[in-house]
Amino acid sequence: MKHLLVIVSVFFAVQLAAQSRYESGMQKGLEQLKEAKTADDMIAASGFFERIADAEKDKWLPYYYAAYANHISGWMNAKADKDKVSEKTKDLLGKAEAIERNSDTYCLRQMVAVMQMTVDPMARYQSYGAEAANALASAKKADPANPRVYLIEGQYMKNVPEAFGGGKAVAKKLAEKSLELFATAKPASPFHPSWGKDQAEQLLAACQ
Template identity: 65%
Template sequence: MKQVLVIISLFLCAFGSAQPKYEGAMGKGLQQLKDAKSADDMTATAAFFERVGEAEKDKWLPYYYAAYANYLTGWMNPKADKDKVAEKTKELVTKAEALSPNNSELFCLRQMTAIQQMTVDPMTRYQSYGAEINANTAKAKQADPTNPRAWFVDAQYWKNVPEAFGGGKATAKKLVEKSLELYKTFKPASPLHPTWGQEEAEKLLASCQ
């Protein structure tokens, strides 16, 4: 019995020491994400989060932030091969989904990545990528109707769709207003969970007036 108690005690000590190490690494990565000023900075941030994910094995957030940072490099570097960036982003999202299926935040990332790929050649890619974009937005809202980012990324997309196809400022305004209502009561599951989007949503609403 004494030996069993010693084993349990050692396990609890190991678990307790692992959590601060993980949280410390994630805090460092989130600070890097905040401070990134260039595509190179963001690429380094994505790589850092991916290493955290590979070390932790059972946590989806490192892969989420690795994917999000990688996605951002596609916009920060005007010469980036957006298809290549998107493939890496999707690879990281897939790893996160294996650990957290039916996750609204991950569906949002898939929607954003599809938009990024569509912008390579909107005229020829609209039909196929448009369907993918809308499917992922619907999944994001269904998985968590209270996630403000699901409504924000939807508004962002429809703002840039021509009015003839149902888009434009009026369509986007209703969606971003819903997003901002949700941001008022939104509480992340932990200090490490995604919180971004409110400032961008406020700017989007102003542009829809």
């Protein structure tokens, strides 16, 4: 009986140590992401999360943040090859989705499609525009209360001509909806996505 208790105690000690390392790593990664000032900083944060993900293998969040940081680096560097950045992002996001698909992974899918569409909007609108719309619809269906869904929809619609159903008036309503949801949003854990409120406030101000 004593041997069994020792084995059980050792097992739980190992589990707790592994969990502690994961939580410590995620906290450090999120701080690195928050403090990133340049595209290189974002790429470094992406690599940090990717290493956590490769070590854990069964958690979607590190791969998600690795993909997210890589994606943001593409906007921070005006000279970045947007297609190359997007392909890397999709590779990382695919690994997250292999573990779990949810509203936030679909949101990032939409964001990537929009980035690739901006490379050549006229030529790519039909393909990447449809991809972005499908991802957004899936994000909204997966969690209608996710404030980031309405944020990214508003950011997109702000740049769509009024003649095609977009414009500032449409984007303003979406920004307001996003902020309304941010007011009551409660992430499932300290590590789940919570970004976007600042961007929604900026979007609303730009639509006034």
